[in-house]
Each structure stands twice: as structure tokens, then as C-alpha cells.
Amino acid sequence: MTVQPSYTVVEARRTLEPPKKNDFPVTLKSWVGRAFLEYNKVKGEPAFAAITDSDIKQKLSSTITQAQADGTMNERDWSSHLLPHQLILEERQKAAMYMAQNAILANLHSDLGAYGAAAYASNGKKRKSPDQEMTDENGRAVTPPWKKSNTKSIADRITGQSKKQEKKMKTNGKIGRFDNSEAALERRRQRFGNISPDSSPPHSRDDSPAVTATSGPIVGTCEVLEKRYFRLTAPPNPNTVRPLALLEKALEHVIAKWKTGRDYTYVCDQLKSIRQDLTVQHLKNKFTIRVYEVHARIALEKKDLGEYNQCQTQLRALYKMKLGENGASGGNQDEFTAYRILYLIYTRNRTDMNNMLADLTTADKKGPFVRLALNVRQALAAGNYHRFFKLYNEAQDWNMAPFLMDMFIERERVGAMAAICRAYKPDVGAKFLTQDLGFAVDEAESVFESDQLRSCLSFIERHGGGHLVLEKDGDTRVLTGKAGLLFESAKQSAFGKVDIKGQI
Known part of the structure; x- marks a missing residue:
């Protein structure tokens, strides 16, 4: 008789392993941290004016997702990897060049129509149109970008295809050999718009010229006092840019409107338009400083810290240029240095605060606004709230200082x-x-x-x-x-x- 055990043998339960945490490399985290920091430094420049915060976030997400998908997240050199705004600008410049080449090709076809007819008669073959030339590597027809439905986002719609771009460049090279006479070359130079200052830049099919990062200064000829702000999607036209004399009148007009109407949406739009006209003309003088100071004060009053930060960034750079008489800053540097200290108190950014304090000179610390801001910082650092609230009451007559202190x-x-x-x-x-x-x-x-x-x-x-x-x-x-x-x-x-x- 076989002896049976008094218990039932069961297999031990296997413990499920917790899902592995997706650890990002330190260099990638640093790259993400620098993305918005570097973008905010250049977002006021014309070349980056059309790039938004949402574009940066989307590019961050797509870049990291792609690195995860192809397994290169840990192998990539993120320290030297292009930042999102640089990637976006590069893509858009390539797309704009691609679109401009399509326009050039269309113009060449129209101007060389006589030659095309002769070629058709002699060869018995009809030359393909630009639309017909759009085929994939298997010979199947592909709908050209300008005929596709406009359902994608702006970031997707302006992304060019390198293979198609190379094909168009080769086609242009072949067509360019058809007629090398002086008359034909002159017609091309006039169409391409790269000879005289009066010529206009090339336009694509949708009338969106390329925006280059090295656009030179222009001199505005517009005589309209009020002008709405629009992000630049093409090289600026002098006919739509106001000269310095008119910009000075426009600023006084906006200030008067603010004092009477207090319509921040309108005033902010007008001030951004003035700033844009100054930027495209490369105007950096005492008036430029005044424009940014006025806009920064109004933004603080309305608690628009995003707009204030843009103005403060430009002001710091302008003050360093010493645009005033006898090496002076050319503006109210003491006042806006104090505002930056108070702003850093609000954001509790200790690293930037330490850098800020290290950059202050002995002369800077003697300014009344900076002294007030430093006293506020010292009182809070020491936990002396009695002194802090006393300084708060004293600061009520110090321009925009109370508006910043109200935030914290x-x-x-x-x-x-x-x-x-x-x-x-x-x-x-x-x-x-x-x-x-x-x-x-x-x-x-x-x-x-x-x-x-x-x-x-x-x-x-x-x-x-x-x-x-x-x-x-x-x-x-x-x-x-x-x-x-x-x-x-x-x-x-x-x-x-x-x-x-x-x-x-």
C-alpha cells in the first residue's frame, strides 16, 4: 500500500515583476532643461518669431519618442544635439527653400514655353509638368504638396522632403542649360530677386517667402500710425514697416490710449508691433529702451509675466550696450534691476538670484531701487517678516515695485x-x-x-x-x-x- 502525503503539493506562486521605470539619461534631462531657457533668449528675434511654446513642446515630445523608438536615447550625444527651436527653424528653412524652388520651376516653365514647344516638335515627346514629375521611387504618382488637403498642423505642412528637393534642384539644373543668353539670364535674375535692393524676394505658390536667420536691416517707409502685430512668416516689407520718427509718435499715441482707455489687449498688440518694427530695422538706441520699459511696466500692472519677461530680457542686453551719454545705460537700469531681483524672489530661483547678486557692481548697489530690493531679499532670507512688511508698505510709491511684491x-x-x-x-x-x-x-x-x-x-x-x-x-x-x-x-x-x- 502506497503512503499518500497528508497535503497537496502546489506550485509556488510566481511574483510578478513591477514594471521597469523608464530612466532618462542625465544628458537628455539637461537637454530638455535647456530647451525653453535658450528658446526664451531668442524668441524675440525675427527668425524665431513664428515659433510658439506649443511648437517647442511638440518637438520635444517627438524627438524623445523617436529616440525611444529607435533605441538611441542613451547613445545620442544630447549635449551637442540641436535644441527644439533650432530643429524647427532648420526644418522650416528647408521647407521654405523647397517651396521657393517650386515657384522658380513654375516660372521657368512659363518663360521657356517656346523652347518646350520646339523640343516637343523635334523629339516627339511632351515634357512633363512639375505636377507630373512628383512620383515615388516605385514610379507611382504622388500628389504634390500644394494639391493636398490642408488638414495637417502648420508644423506638419511645412516639413519638406529631401529626396523631392534634390530632384527639383537637378531638374532646375537641366532646364538652366537650355538658354544661356544674356537676355534669358537677366530675366532670371529679375525673377529671383537677388540683384538690386529694390527687388522683392521669391514667392512660393502660397505666397509665403522663406524667412532666413540672416535677414539684413531695412528702412521702413510705412506712414500708418497704428499697425496690428503679426508674426513674421516672410521677410519684412519696407512698405509695412514704420520708420523711427513715426515709431516715436506711435509710442506716445499708445501711452495716451493706455491712460484713457486701459485696454491692455489693444496696447499690448500695438507695443509688440512697435517692437517688431524696431527689430527688423535693427534699431537699438535710447528710444528702443524706452519702448521696452513702457511695455514692461504695463505688463507688470496687468500681471502679464510672460510679456514682462520678454521685455526684461531685451532690456538687460540693451543696458549692457551702454547706449546713453558718457557710457550710461540709456534707461532706468536701477529700476529694472530691482524688478528682476523682486521677480526672482517671487519665483524663488536661488541659482539665478545668486548669479544676479554676483553680477551687481558697487555702483549698482547704491541705486535706490536696488537698495530697496536687496533689503526685501535680506529681510526674507533672515526670516524677519516684521521688517519685510514694513518695506512692503514703504514700497507702495516705488513705481511698479508694489505690483511685483503683490505677487508674493x-x-x-x-x-x-x-x-x-x-x-x-x-x-x-x-x-x-x-x-x-x-x-x-x-x-x-x-x-x-x-x-x-x-x-x-x-x-x-x-x-x-x-x-x-x-x-x-x-x-x-x-x-x-x-x-x-x-x-x-x-x-x-x-x-x-x-x-x-x-x-x-
Whole structure:
């Protein structure tokens, strides 16, 4: 009799391996980090004006996806790899060249029609049209790009094909040998538009000339005071560009409109148009600085940090050129240096702040605006919120400084409130908080009727502490002992990373 075991043997369960984490190489992460940083430095230049943030994101995604698909993500030299905006510009220049060549080919066919008829009579063969020449490597007909339905994105539609481009260049070379007479050469030179300053650039079938990165300066002849801003998709036409004298009048006109109408959409559009006209004419002088300063101030007032950052980047470069008399900056360098310090306080960018402080000269630190900004930074670095809120109240008359400080005043109040909750228990008077947090209580008014007191209590309610405000002995008090956890949690959220579109 066979002895059977008193248990059933089962196979051990196999533990499923967790999915492997997709680790990106350090060089790739650095490349992604430099993408927007370098793009923001050049986005104001005409060559890159048509490239948007969404184009950069799309190119980042497609490049990384392609590297993952072909297994070259770890092998590529990302440190020397072209950045997204450079890749996009290269693709668009190739596409524009391809489209311009198609236009040239069409013109050559029309001008050489007589020769084509003679060739047809002598050879008994009809020369193919440009459309008929579009075939793949297997001889099958391919619809030309200009006949395809316009359903793709602009980035897809302007991507040229290198093989087709080479084929067109070879075709042009063959046709160019048909007639080398002086009259024919002169006709071609006039069509190509590369001889005289008065000639216009070549146009493609859709009338979109190529935009080159080395376009030279022009002199505007437009006499229209107001002009809407449009991204450049072709070399600028002097007839649509305003000269310096008219741009000066246009700026005063826009400032007057802003003071009366306060229409930021209109004013921003007009200022960007003025900036564009200055750029295409390569005008860099004191007036250029004034345009960027005016636009930066208005953008700060409307809290448009993306536009402000573009202006601030240009101003830093213009100040370094010393366009003023006797080597002066030519503008309000002290004021806008202070704004940059306050902006870096808002974004909590310690690396850029350290670089900024290292670049400040002794003369820079003596400027009144820079002194104010440095005092604000020092107070926050030391955790001295008493001094910080005192400086905040003093800064209300310092041009655009209060607008920048308003962007991080709520965050600093949360941090100060967390410190007060740790230091003052079990409760503290609302009037004390109003004074200590910089709400500037008017002592002449009753505490209960004060706008500043109501602002303070509203601040506490926004962070979930409304139920901790009570009346005690005829005074409004806040239960700081119980509010500590609320404001510690709010502090962690408020002091997170700030990500600003277009930041410097």
C-alpha cells in the first residue's frame, strides 16, 4: 500500500515583476532643461518669431519618442544635439527653400514655353509638368504638396522632403542649360530677386517667402500710425514697416490710449508691433529702451509675466550696450534691476538670484531701487517678516515695485502667520495680526470698521481658519494654537515651485 502525503503539493506562486521605470539619461534631462531657457533668449528675434511654446513642446515630445523608438536615447550625444527651436527653424528653412524652388520651376516653365514647344516638335515627346514629375521611387504618382488637403498642423505642412528637393534642384539644373543668353539670364535674375535692393524676394505658390536667420536691416517707409502685430512668416516689407520718427509718435499715441482707455489687449498688440518694427530695422538706441520699459511696466500692472519677461530680457542686453551719454545705460537700469531681483524672489530661483547678486557692481548697489530690493531679499532670507512688511508698505510709491511684491505678499503672509501661530498661543488679537502682517490698520478708525481688518480676517478665512475667529472681551481674536496646523500646511503649498511661462 502506497503512503499518500497528508497535503497537496502546489506550485509556488510566481511574483510578478513591477514594471521597469523608464530612466532618462542625465544628458537628455539637461537637454530638455535647456530647451525653453535658450528658446526664451531668442524668441524675440525675427527668425524665431513664428515659433510658439506649443511648437517647442511638440518637438520635444517627438524627438524623445523617436529616440525611444529607435533605441538611441542613451547613445545620442544630447549635449551637442540641436535644441527644439533650432530643429524647427532648420526644418522650416528647408521647407521654405523647397517651396521657393517650386515657384522658380513654375516660372521657368512659363518663360521657356517656346523652347518646350520646339523640343516637343523635334523629339516627339511632351515634357512633363512639375505636377507630373512628383512620383515615388516605385514610379507611382504622388500628389504634390500644394494639391493636398490642408488638414495637417502648420508644423506638419511645412516639413519638406529631401529626396523631392534634390530632384527639383537637378531638374532646375537641366532646364538652366537650355538658354544661356544674356537676355534669358537677366530675366532670371529679375525673377529671383537677388540683384538690386529694390527687388522683392521669391514667392512660393502660397505666397509665403522663406524667412532666413540672416535677414539684413531695412528702412521702413510705412506712414500708418497704428499697425496690428503679426508674426513674421516672410521677410519684412519696407512698405509695412514704420520708420523711427513715426515709431516715436506711435509710442506716445499708445501711452495716451493706455491712460484713457486701459485696454491692455489693444496696447499690448500695438507695443509688440512697435517692437517688431524696431527689430527688423535693427534699431537699438535710447528710444528702443524706452519702448521696452513702457511695455514692461504695463505688463507688470496687468500681471502679464510672460510679456514682462520678454521685455526684461531685451532690456538687460540693451543696458549692457551702454547706449546713453558718457557710457550710461540709456534707461532706468536701477529700476529694472530691482524688478528682476523682486521677480526672482517671487519665483524663488536661488541659482539665478545668486548669479544676479554676483553680477551687481558697487555702483549698482547704491541705486535706490536696488537698495530697496536687496533689503526685501535680506529681510526674507533672515526670516524677519516684521521688517519685510514694513518695506512692503514703504514700497507702495516705488513705481511698479508694489505690483511685483503683490505677487508674493500672500505667500509671505502665510509663512509669517505660521510663525506667529508657533510663537503666540492660545490666541492673539486680530488688530495685532493686521498690523504685523502689513495690512496697515488706520488707528483713527474703529477696529471693527477698518477695511484693513476685514482684509486680514478675509485672509484667514481663505486658508480655512474662519471658524477660529471669535469675539472675546470685546475684542476680535484668532485661536492661533489651533490654527498652527492649517497655516503650516498652507505654507508648504505656498512655497512650492513657481513655473512662469516665458520666464527668464
